[in-house]
Amino acid sequence: MKRTTRAFAAGILFATTIIATIYYTNHNQSKNNTVSEKQYEQLVAERNELADALEKLKKETEKTTPPQKETYIYTLTIAKGESSRDIAERLQQAHIIDDAQSFLTYLDAHELTRAVRPGTYVITSDMSYEQIARKITK
Structure with missing residues (x-):
């Protein structure tokens, strides 16, 4: 036990x-x-x-x-004999320029209306009127 x-x-x-x-x-x-x-x-x-x-x-x-502004890129094709007004309106529709009439006034003031050359150009919305005009008139 x-x-x-x-x-x-x-x-x-x-x-x-x-x-x-x-x-x-x-x-x-x-x-x-x-x-x-x-x-x-x-x-x-x-x-x-x-x-x-x-x-x-x-x-x-x-x-x-x-705010950063959006940059647009547009390939502009200018036909022989096309008017500056048509070109300006297409640039406005593509959001490259704000006002077609202002661009036409710039071309007129600098006597570039008849200097526009046919061709294909790459244009961006951050370009100035002067830069666009220089590109399409050379």
């Missing part, structure tokens, strides 16, 4: 040791998880602050930088 009691006591001691080990191991892990959660919350807060700062910077940049 002594032997049975000792075996029973040893079993209880062994089981208690295992349960205590499991309890303390899990308890320490939950403490570590709590620290990780705090760190996570801090990282989320920092991320939100950075996102807010970036959004503010983006809005300030939009205010200070003017």
Whole structure:
């Protein structure tokens, strides 16, 4: 009977040791998880602050930088005997110039109306009237 009691006591001691080990191991892990959660919350807060700062910077940049104008490219083909008015209207329709009449006035003022040469030209919307005129009159 002594032997049975000792075996029973040893079993209880062994089981208690295992349960205590499991309890303390899990308890320490939950403490570590709590620290990780705090760190996570801090990282989320920092991320939100950075996102807010970036959004503010983006809005300030939009205010200070003017919107960029879109550049159009047009291949202009001028036939022999085609009028300057037709050319100016096609350039306006292609968004190369803003106003056909202004371009015609420029050509007239510089006596280039009759100097327009037939051919195919690549014209862009960022070119000035002078640059366009120089290109189509040479």
